Amino acid sequence: MATFDQSESGGDQSGGQRPPASDVKPMARKSAAQRRLVVSIHDVSPAFVAPIDLLAERIDAILGGPKFAMLVVPDHWGAARLDRAPAFERRLRAWSDAGVEMFLHGWFHRDASDHRNAATALKARYMTAGEGEFLGLDAAEAEHRMRAGRDMVEQAIGRSVAGFIAPAWLYGPGAHAALKACDFALAEDHFRVWQPATGAIVSRGPVVTWASRTRARTASSLAVAAAARVMPDWMPTMRVAVHPGDVTKESLLTSIDRTLRTLAERRTVSRYADLVSDQMSAAPIERIAA
Numbered sequence: 001m002a003t004f005d006q007s008e009s010g011g012d013q014s015g016g017q018r019p020p021a022s023d024v025k026p027m028a029r030k031s032a033a034q035r036r037l038v039v040s041i042h043d044v045s046p047a048f049v050a051p052i053d054l055l056a057e058r059i060d061a062i063l064g065g066p067k068f069a070m071l072v073v074p075d076h077w078g079a080a081r082l083d084r085a086p087a088f089e090r091r092l093r094a095w096s097d098a099g100v101e102m103f104l105h106g107w108f109h110r111d112a113s114d115h116r117n118a119a120t121a122l123k124a125r126y127m128t129a130g131e132g133e134f135l136g137l138d139a140a141e142a143e144h145r146m147r148a149g150r151d152m153v154e155q156a157i158g159r160s161v162a163g164f165i166a167p168a169w170l171y172g173p174g175a176h177a178a179l180k181a182c183d184f185a186l187a188e189d190h191f192r193v194w195q196p197a198t199g200a201i202v203s204r205g206p207v208v209t210w211a212s213r214t215r216a217r218t219a220s221s222l223a224v225a226a227a228a229r230v231m232p233d234w235m236p237t238m239r240v241a242v243h244p245g246d247v248t249k250e251s252l253l254t255s256i257d258r259t260l261r262t263l264a265e266r267r268t269v270s271r272y273a274d275l276v277s278d279q280m281s282a283a284p285i286e287r288i289a290a
Helices: 046-063 086-098 118-127 139-157 173-182 215-230 244-248 250-266 272-281
Strands: 036-044 069-072 101-104 192-195 200-204 237-242 268-270
Touching (some): 036 250, 036 272, 046 086, 046 244, 046 250, 069 086, 086 139, 101 272, 139 173, 192 272, 200 237, 200 272, 215 250, 237 250, 244 250, 268 272
Parallel strands (some): 036 069, 036 237, 036 268, 069 101
Antiparallel strands (some): 192 200
């Protein structure tokens, strides 16, 4: 089926790492009560205080509480260090205490790698708006940023992060190796959520998201979101991701509200931790191909 992601990241966001069909087994079919909706706010940073507050308030009101995740960037584009923004750190801790799941979302978010592979270079430049930070990092640098970022976010929230999600959902080989070395509980790309230590896939399904960068991308993302609202509920999990830039266009906010309300009426609003519980009771367990 067609991909749902229409964000600034765009494109094949698995980083070319999707497992061959022969290497996976179909997941058990879910009952209506187990069809889940998982919502996240990306690019959570002191650089975007007002947009994050607005998105969190709207999502909380629609979902009936803080049943969503936040993806935190420790130093967005090298200009907004979390540990130098004590007021925002306190805000993050309050959200975390209320039940919001907190994920590490890169370090800078910006991609500054020298991509020598032509396909990777094209993806980095044209498909991700230059924000696929972990696409071109080697394992040592990826691990360094993951560990430093995790320490900073966990110091702010007072507990362990729920996992790591790469900016633009893009992982190079070095990032995959670093994920295992750092022992994050969960990771996510455009197509799936998995446990890096074992490769166990806890959920499959596309991400519905929006784009504000150009009129054409905005129109396309609005159309895809509208399609998601009316499509049959055959997928066990639907993920919805919003970004600070979404608040710049009223049409996007209206679409986000409609999409969340519609999907929440037909699905169980869930956290990433619920996907892990589902996977533990499923047989057989699907794993990423080595």
